[in-house]
Structures are given as structure tokens and as C-alpha cells.
Amino acid sequence: MKVSNICCIGAGYVGGPTMTMIAAKCPHIKVNVVDINQKRIDSWNDPDVNNIPIYEPGLSDLVKKTRGENLFFTTDVNQAILDADMIFISVNTPTKTYGVGKGMAADLKYIELCARQIAEVATSDKIIVEKSTLPVRTAEALRSILDNTGNGVHFDILSNPEFLAEGTAVSDLLNPDRVLIGAENTEKGKKAQQALVDVYSNWVSQERILTTNVWSSELSKLTANAFLAQRVSSINALSELCEVTEADVNEVARAIGTDSRIGAKFLQSSVGFGGSCFQKDILNLVYIAQTYGLQEVADYWEQVIIMNDHQKRRFAKKIVKTLFNTVSGKKITLLGWAFKKDTNDTRESAAIYVADYLLNEQAEVTVYDPKVTSEQIYSDLNYLGTRSDEENRRLLKVESGPMKAVENAHATAVLTEWDEFVQYDWKDIYERMLKPAFLFDGRMLLDHEKMKQIGFDVYTIGKG
Numbered sequence: 001m002k003v004s005n006i007c008c009i010g011a012g013y014v015g016g017p018t019m020t021m022i023a024a025k026c027p028h029i030k031v032n033v034v035d036i037n038q039k040r041i042d043s044w045n046d047p048d049v050n051n052i053p054i055y056e057p058g059l060s061d062l063v064k065k066t067r068g069e070n071l072f073f074t075t076d077v078n079q080a081i082l083d084a085d086m087i088f089i090s091v092n093t094p095t096k097t098y099g100v101g102k103g104m105a106a107d108l109k110y111i112e113l114c115a116r117q118i119a120e121v122a123t124s125d126k127i128i129v130e131k132s133t134l135p136v137r138t139a140e141a142l143r144s145i146l147d148n149t150g151n152g153v154h155f156d157i158l159s160n161p162e163f164l165a166e167g168t169a170v171s172d173l174l175n176p177d178r179v180l181i182g183a184e185n186t187e188k189g190k191k192a193q194q195a196l197v198d199v200y201s202n203w204v205s206q207e208r209i210l211t212t213n214v215w216s217s218e219l220s221k222l223t224a225n226a227f228l229a230q231r232v233s234s235i236n237a238l239s240e241l242c243e244v245t246e247a248d249v250n251e252v253a254r255a256i257g258t259d260s261r262i263g264a265k266f267l268q269s270s271v272g273f274g275g276s277c278f279q280k281d282i283l284n285l286v287y288i289a290q291t292y293g294l295q296e297v298a299d300y301w302e303q304v305i306i307m308n309d310h311q312k313r314r315f316a317k318k319i320v321k322t323l324f325n326t327v328s329g330k331k332i333t334l335l336g337w338a339f340k341k342d343t344n345d346t347r348e349s350a351a352i353y354v355a356d357y358l359l360n361e362q363a364e365v366t367v368y369d370p371k372v373t374s375e376q377i378y379s380d381l382n383y384l385g386t387r388s389d390e391e392n393r394r395l396l397k398v399e400s401g402p403m404k405a406v407e408n409a410h411a412t413a414v415l416t417e418w419d420e421f422v423q424y425d426w427k428d429i430y431e432r433m434l435k436p437a438f439l440f441d442g443r444m445l446l447d448h449e450k451m452k453q454i455g456f457d458v459y460t461i462g463k464g
């Protein structure tokens with residue numbers, strides 16, 4: 001089975017970069033990335049590649065090389081389905097906001113719509129690849145829809161979860177730790193699996209391509225994210241203890257990280273993890289465990305989320321407490337809104353929750369982020385539903401430059417670890433702020449001794 005035409009449904013943070021890499025590494029394969037969002041597709045097709053909808057270091061260069069050659073972005077979903085040998089489903093799977101499993105289970109309605117559309121349109125056999133993160137046994141539901149509503153053509157279903165992290169998507173795709181491909185245990189299933197192995201083999205070495213059954217693959221994605229998030233919550237739990245014991249969480253992280261069994265990565269204490277995956281996937285894991293009656297398993301993983309919520313809240317509380325127990329009418333500047341550096345993605349970013357807390361305390365919040373638009377910031381706040389759009393726009397200001405943002409601020413808080421924040425002229429920032437000038441470092445990013453010498457009152461996560 002040789003693949004020469006790929007369709008990817010969903011031109012988001014997963015579908016866009018992944019398909020760009022496949023197109024770049026497989027010039028013999030035509031790749032159509034489709035989306036129902038016309039605006040998003042228009043941005044992907046913007047003649048100026050710097051305007052593509054996703055900011056990722058190195059991505060625009062790759063798009064420039066491949067777009068119009070063997071990589072195409074379109075809203076013509078049906079034609080792309082018809083033409084494809086292999087269809088990746090990369091649509092969003094947010095946490096359900098209604099009904100059974102509200103606030104925990106993954107909402108699979110977009111996946112189901114895709115499956116129904118593929119079944120209705122396809123006139124030849126197709127390999128369907130689950131790329132979005134899905135609850136274990138989703139492939140079963142997909143199979144049922146495809147077989148019961150299809151035109152009698154054959155569908156093979158593969159699970160190929162994406163492990164790229166935002167901000168490093170291009171290098172993660174280029175040099176993945178592993179590519180995981182789960183397949184149904186049938187002769188045809190194995191052939192489909194091999195077809196996808198062959199696609200990745202164009203640039204990934206064989207020993208890094210792992211093949212499993214579909215269920216192991218689906219569950220491995222949730223498990224990987226749960227383990228990573230657990231490490232962040234573990235070090236964040238310790239950060240609070242460090243603050244009261246005069247230990248330094250960075251020193252503790254370094255000390256334990258040199259143990260090869262523990263390893264040094266993902267031990268950076270922060271204001272709390274964000275992103276589209278960690279919280280959603282753990283809630284999903286908790287929900288699945290509960291569904292099977294495994295309450296202890298569910299409670300164990302839920303604690304990772306409880307700790308993360310606590311970390312975000314306690315950072316915001318610390319700001320209020322330090323500013324003499326009131327921030328009412330005070331200007332607080334947040335540097336960073338993205339959930340991590342080098343991305344314009346803000347989903348579940350700690351900054352959203354810190355801002356909301358401060359707005360509830362009647363602070364005048366000002367935000368500066370190098371890559372996030374003001375419309376995105378207001379949309380994130382509005383999504384919480386705490387107050388009206390009008391009120392959010394009145395209380396929170398977005399600035400396009402850092403120096404204006406800190407002008408006359410009572411406090412500045414670093415919420416994203418953007419490299420440029422370290423380079424700023426902090427003496428100038430100090431002079432622009434009201435005194436005492438409070439500095440809260442939610443990322444342990446700055447040189448705190450230097451900041452104290454400049455005159456700042458410094459509070460950082462994880463240090464007494």
C-alpha cells in the first residue's frame with residue numbers, strides 16, 4: 001500500500017505543523033490540509049508567510065518551501081476526502097462543557113462529524129488516522145460510524161498521537177523521540193500501519209517508530225501527558241514548601257534532576273502549567289477511570305489538576321497580599337499571556353486565571369505579550385464568563401510594547417518565560433513604575449539579585 005495523497009482535517013496547532021513537515025519530507029506525497037474555518041485557511045494561504053495563523057519558530061520557512069508545491073490549504077473538505085488514500089483527523093477535542101461528563105470528558109462531536117462526512121463522501125478505501133488526542137477506545141466509535149454510514153468502502157483505522165510540544169513543534173517533528181502508530185490486529189490493519197510507517201520512514205529512523213495495538217496507542221498519549229503534567233505539579237507542590245523553609249526550588253530541582261532515574265527535564269517550577277493538552281487529557285483520564293469504577297485511580301490523577309489550580313491561585317493571592325492586601329485601583333502589569341514561550345497559543349494559560357483573580361480584586365490590569373493579539377486576550381477572559389466583554393475591555397488594557405505597559409504600575413508580574421523579558425532594561429522599567437516597585441516572577445526567569453539591587457521588591461515562586 002503506497003500513499004500518494006494525504007488529507008488532514010483540521011488546520012490547527014497539530015494539523016498545520018505536522019502536515020507541513022510531512023510535505024517537506026515527502027515531496028512525492030500531495031498533502032491537502034482542510035478546515036471549515038475560512039479565516040484560518042485564508043491565513044495559511046496568506047502570500048506573506050509571516051501571517052500564517054500559528055507562530056512556531058521555523059514553521060513559516062517550511063511553509064514557504066512547500067506551499068503550492070505539494071502542500072495545500074483549502075476549505076473544500078469533500079474533494080480532499082475523495083482524493084486521499086490516507087486521512088488524518090486533527091480536529092479539536094475540548095473538554096465537554098455540557099451534559100454527561102461535563103468539565104471532564106472529551107467532547108468528541110467534531111471527531112464524529114468528521115467520521116460521518118468521510119463515510120458519506122468516500123468512494124474508495126481509505127486509511128483513517130486519529131491524530132487528535134482521544135479517549136481510549138475512540139477507534140471503536142469511529143469504526144462503528146464509518147461502517148454503518150459508509151458506501152461499502154473499506155476503512156482502516158490507525159491511532160498516531162502527536163507528541164510535539166508547542167514552541168518547539170518544528171524540531172520535535174523533525175527529530176521525534178518516537179512516532180507511535182497503533183493499528184487494529186487484522187491483516188489489513190497491519191498493512192495500513194506499514195503504509196504510515198513508510199511515510200514517517202522518509203525522515204525518522206526505524207527504531208524510533210513504535211507500533212502497538214490501537215488501544216495502547218490511544219492510552220499512551222493520555223499517559224504521556226499525565227506523567228509530564230504530574231512532574232510539573234510535583235515540583236510546584238515543592239515550590240510552596242521551599243518558600244517557607246528557605247530552600248530554593250531551582251537548587252532542589254537541580255539536585256534531584258541529576259539522578260538519572262529522575263532526569264532533569266520538566267522540573268521547572270512555574271505559576272502553573274497551561275496549554276491545550278495537560279488539563280484536558282488528565283480530566284479525560286480521570287473520567288475514563290471513573291467510568292470503569294476505578295475511583296482511587298481517578299483521585300490520584302485528579303490531584304495533579306488540584307495542585308495546578310492551587311499554584312495559579314496562590315500566585316495571584318500573593319500579589320494581593322504583598323500589595324498591602326489590596327490591589328483595588330492599582331495598576332498591575334502582566335508580562336506574558338501565552339501558556340509558554342515561543343507560541344501564540346493561550347489555551348488554559350495561567351495568565352488568564354491570574355488576571356481574572358486580580359480583576360475580581362478590582363485591580364487595573366495591563367498586559368503585554370510579544371505574540372498574542374489583544375482580541376485573543378479579551379476572548380480568553382470572556383470565555384471564563386466572569387464579567388461582560390465590555391467590562392473586561394474597560395478593566396484590562398493591552399499594550400503593544402513593554403515600556404508603555406509598565407508605566408506607573410504598582411507591580412509587574414512575569415507570567416510567560418519569553419526570552420526578550422530577560423533582555424529588557426530593568427533599570428528603566430524600575431524608574432517607570434510607582435514605588436515601592438513590586439516584581440513577581442512566576443517563571444523564575446530573571447536575575448533576582450540584580451533586580452533587588454536595582455531596587456525592586458522581588459517575589460519569586462519557590463524561594464523564600
Ligand code: UDX
Nearest residue numbers: 162163164165166266267268270273274275277339340
Ligand atoms: C504537551 C506535551 O509536552 C506534548 O508532548 C503533547 O503533544 C502536547 O502537550 P505543550 O502543551 O505544547 O505540550 O507544552 P509543554 O512544553 O509540555 O508545556 C506545558 C505547560 O507546562 C506549559 O504551560 C509550560 O510552561 C509548563 N511547564 C513545562 C512548566 O511549568 N514546567 C516545566 O518544567 C515544563
Ligand code: ADP
Nearest residue numbers: 010011012013014015035036037091092110113
Ligand atoms: P489542535 O491544537 O488540536 O490542533 P485547534 O483548535 O488548533 O486544535 O485546531 C483544530 C481545527 O479543526 C480548527 O481549526 C477547527 O476549525 C477544525 N475543525 C473542527 N471540526 C472540523 C470539521 N468537521 N471539518 C474541518 N475542520 C474542522
